[in-house]
Amino acid sequence: SQTIHQWPATLVQPVGSPLSLECTVEGTSNPNLYWYRQAAGRGLQLLFYSVGIGQISSEVPQNLSASRPQDRQFILSSKKLLLSDSGFYLCAWSGGVGSQPQHFGDGTRLSIL
Amino acid sequence: AQSVTQLDSQVPVFEEAPVELRCNYSSSVSVYLFWYVQYPNQGLQLLLKYLSGSTLVKGINGFEAEFNKSQTSFHLRKPSVHISDTAEYFCAVSEGDYKLSFGAGTTVTVRA
Numbered sequence: 001s002q003t004i005h006q007w008p009a010t011l012v013q014p015v016g017s018p019l020s021l022e023c024t025v026e027g028t029s030n031p032n033l034y035w036y037r038q039a040a041g042r043g044l045q046l047l048f049y050s051v052g053i054g055q056i057s058s059e060v061p062q063n064l065s066a067s068r069p070q071d072r073q074f075i076l077s078s079k080k081l082l083l084s085d086s087g088f089y090l091c092a093w094s095g096g097v098g099s100q101p102q103h104f105g106d107g108t109r110l111s112i113l
Numbered sequence: 114a115q116s117v118t119q120l121d122s123q124v125p126v127f128e129e130a131p132v133e134l135r136c137n138y139s140s141s142v143s144v145y146l147f148w149y150v151q152y153p154n155q156g157l158q159l160l161l162k163y164l165s166g167s168t169l170v171k172g173i174n175g176f177e178a179e180f181n182k183s184q185t186s187f188h189l190r191k192p193s194v195h196i197s198d199t200a201e202y203f204c205a206v207s208e209g210d211y212k213l214s215f216g217a218g219t220t221v222t223v224r225a
Contacts, residue, residue, distance in 0.1 A: 006156075032211060043203065043217040044157075051211070090156055098209035099145050099164045104156035 002027035006091045006105030014113050019064075019078040021108050023091030026072065031093040033074040034102060035066055038088040050074060086112045115140040115206045119216035126194055127224050134189040134219045136204035146187040147205040147213070148178055157203060163187060174198070199223045 003026045013019060025031050035047040046059045048066035056066050063082050067075045074091055088109055092102040120135040138144060145164050149157040161172025168180040178189045187204060204216040 043215045046212065049211050057211075092157075097211045098207050099162075101147055101159050101162055102213055103159065104149075106156045107154070109154065 002093070002103065004091065004093055004103060004105040006108055008108060009106065010109045010111075012111045012113060013081050015083055016080050019076070019081050019085070019110070021076040021089055021091075021110075023074040023076075023105055024072055025074075025093045028072070028093070028095060030071060031095060032097065032100075033068060034092040034094075035074065035076050036090040036092065038090060038107075040087075044090065048076070081112050083112050086110055115144060115208050115212075115214045117204050117206050117214050117216040119202075119204055119219050121219050122217065123220045123222070125222045125224060128196055129193050131190065131192050132194050132198075132221060134202050134204075134221070136187045136189065136216060138185050138187065138204075138206045140185075140206065140208055142208050145207045145209065146178075146180060147207070148172065148176070148187070148189050149203045149205060149215075150174075151201045151203065151218075153200075160189070160202075194221070194223050196223050196225065 006023045033050045036044040038044050050056050050068045064078050088107050090107045091105040094100045094102045116139050118137045126132045147162045148160040150160050151157045160176050161170050163170045163180045171177045176191050180187050201218045201220050203218050205213045207213050
């Protein structure tokens with residue numbers, strides 16, 4: 001069966017520091033991969049998605065970037081964190097588009113001080 | 114582009130009572146519909162999905178949802194809730210591409 005791992009679970013970082021969040025998927029090949037941010041009391045905002053190695057699409061302009069160095073690895077990064085980057089970050093995968101549901105990791109709670 | 118409206122932000126309900134969570138969507142094309150549940154500090158878990166066929170869809174944990182094309186709705190129901198159903202619930206819609214649009218969520222609080 002397929003599983004998705006996200007780490008770390010929680011992270012506290014000072015303003016201006018770099019960020020690297022990692023997500024890996026097991027049990028499937030060539031998944032579509034997604035990064036979302038969930039602000040407190042709000043829905044999910046799609047940040048990035050990827051349909052293959054090295055293929056990244058950005059949904060909103062921001063202080064963050066994403067990379068997919070391997071088929072089942074998706075990394076969310078920042079060179080300098082802002083206070084507004086605080087939130088709950090979720091990685092997801094799907095086997096395709098449209099009718100294929102997305103499956104989520106357990107998320108990373110990021111707090112910026 | 115599609116959009117999703119969850120009509121209730123918070124739904125308090127007593128244990129063993131029924132619950133209905135309302136979801137309306139807007140789209141100019143055929144859609145696929147999903148309900149997810151999120152427990153505190155966890156990711157989203159798929160409850161059920163509507164792709165085609167029967168408009169009544171059964172999911173995990175005793176939940177079901179009914180797709181109504183004319184009213185562009187996909188309401189979620191459970192006939193008898195448990196304390197463990199306390200969570201946030203998200204309705205989501207896909208028009209067939211990569212993008213899944215989510216509603217703002219409905220927080221269900223089950224009281225004894």
